[in-house]
Amino acid sequence: MAPQHSPRRARITFSDSAAKQLENITSEAEIHALDRALVVVSVDPDVGEPLPGDGAGPHLRQYTDDIERVRLLYWVTVLRTVVVVAYIEV
Template identity: 85%
Template sequence: MPSVHGPRRARIAFSDSAAKQLENITSEAEIHALDRALVVISVDPDVGEPIPGDTAGPQLRQYADEVESVRVLYFVTALRTVVVVAYIEV
């Protein structure tokens, strides 16, 4: 029997600095744009481009939506169940 539900989504968590950025977003349009970007990332955490850097920690990735004018820097936990947002630009 096929599954009724779609693909499992990763949970979204915010770093302290990203949470502060989130508090400063007051426009409904910006909130909507960010929400759409976070849904895309939660469904497919590999959607963003890897950012070159140190290989000691988790791979930092960047997702940019040109239409919605949103940029999110994030990394994915080892079990791929949580996406940690490090930086938000709306």
Template identity: 80%
Template sequence: MPAQHGPRRARIAFSDAAAKQLENITSEVELHALDRALVVLSVDPDVGTPIPGTSTGPQLRQYTDDIEHVRILYFVTALRTVVVVAYIEV
């Protein structure tokens, strides 16, 4: 019997600004909190709330985890296979 796999996860990519923010995180606690938030986004990219703006580009969304104290601004590609992180707050 073939093994059942869970839902396909989106790949996480970082904008240049977010990658620079990521480099500045040195605390293991903060990295762990960020990792947990990124897993949530990869499983369900629609979990965040839309940020009002123009409709000319991809819809910017915000995910906030109040328990881990993480805020991520991101957008999802058209095929919903990649989540692009634009801003990180830990």
């Protein structure tokens, strides 16, 4: 029997504004918390709740981890291979 592979993760990328927010995170605890949230979203991009929108732009989702106190706003590409993080709150 062939070994089973874990599900393929989506690649994480950041919008320009999220990249600037990322540069301002200096606490090791905040970086660790953000890293954990990014792994969750990359493994299951549907984990976040959809945000209401007009349908003209990307379909934004919000993932909130109350334990780690992290909030991400993101959208997923059509092929579900890339998650674009638009906003970070740690």
